[in-house]
Amino acid sequence: MTLPRPLPRLFSRLPLPPLAAPALGLALTRLLRRIATRQPAILSRLGPYQAARFLIDVQDGPVLLLMEPEARRITALPRRAPPPHDAAIRGRMAAFLAMLHGTEDGDALFFSGELEISGDTSAVLALRNALDDAELDLTGELAALARPPFDRWLRRASHLAAQRSGYALSREEPLA
């Protein structure tokens, strides 16, 4: 498993500016709602686990994320206040992005210790499978929320950032 380096430690230690967490939560919620509308199969694959509360702990990031699929909501919270949850997934940003974009296998990330889970294992499995089938592309989804020419700039910036950092910022294109 060769993932790029973690985000700089400073990133997870700096105090958050006021309203940064709520603003991030709102932005991620908007993204989640857009994805849920365009790809309802994600929710049907989750089945009864739509009602589960998933704690996403990006360990080199500044906040904890609580994802509630049924409420179509993501909340960003300070690290000092972990919310009640049914299942938790922990790992570096690089591992989450690699799994989400299909550049690495979720089980392999887990077997190697890059991702850790706790709580309701079935819920995590359902989420992993639903996201894997959705073939998400975060850069594409964000670009779709922007107006021209910002969408093109965003794609280009994401491509350059991915090249420089090694992070999987968009979906790997299928083989020809």
Added chain:
Amino acid sequence: MMELVCPAGTPAALRAAVDAGAHTVYCGFADETNARNFPGLNFSREELAEGVAYARARGARVLVAINTFPRAGGQALWHRAVADAHQAGAHAVILADPGLIAHAAEAHPDLRLHLSVQAAAANPDAINLYAEAFGIRRVVLPRVLTVEEITAINREIDIETEVFVFGGLCVMAEGRCSLSSWATGLSPNMNGVCSPASHVAYEEVAGNNEARLGGYLIHRTPKGAPVPYPTLCKGCFTAPATRTGPAQTGHIFEDPVSLDATELIPKLQKAGVTALKIEGRQRSRAYVAQVVRAFRAAVEAAEQGAPMPAGLLAKLTEGQAATTGAYAKTWR
């Protein structure tokens, strides 16, 4: 060229397998009719029909695994699965239960039938019985045979053989294991789940990662070390001290390793094997794409008499270690 039979737990994985060079893809419906009945996995009827169309358009075929054993009084679910797979245009169905096979042969005489590894047909007499009684066209051989035994079987049967070459190993003669059932009440044979996730718990305790199944501690590994999935047969257990020796801790049944028989492909070809099967319908599309690409290169190399590529897939295996299993009898 030997046929490459590849797993798909989702439509995205099916497309990944076909795009990566699978000749054939196998999948199942999202219920207890198949042996990978995991949350969020498998196909609806519509998804199967779309998958068949996608594969056909690219020269590939789709098999549907309906390989659990119907509950008494609940056979209708399994009968409907066979009918729907036929309706969706599946190339064949993979079945294990003799009653269901008899039903499929009678109700769908033009549907190609494969005998699942779950049927545990491990000798020519058993295989010939299935072929003669029900018109089975291919048998998936249990993972307990050596290459020499496979050669001997192929000499005495007239149907195709398919063998596993990569992925998670089941150490029991398939279809006859009660370990998961003992710990959780659910089994691969009846419910389609070995060590179901609903009974799995991971916890960090005193600097170690603990993995439990149905409350039983199966693995304890230092934080940061590889964490296997807690299946009883691959668990790490402590046997107490006896008068003849000290306490021992180890993998009593089997190590958590995966099968990788890449190096044996030329021998399997010589043994008369028609198709090579990759395990892993529960794995991601990234896994499917990488493994299928590697094995497509391997079967093409075998066809040309070139050496087999080795060690490409270690990071994808359970426990990140591989074995050639029973094929070469280096396996316990």
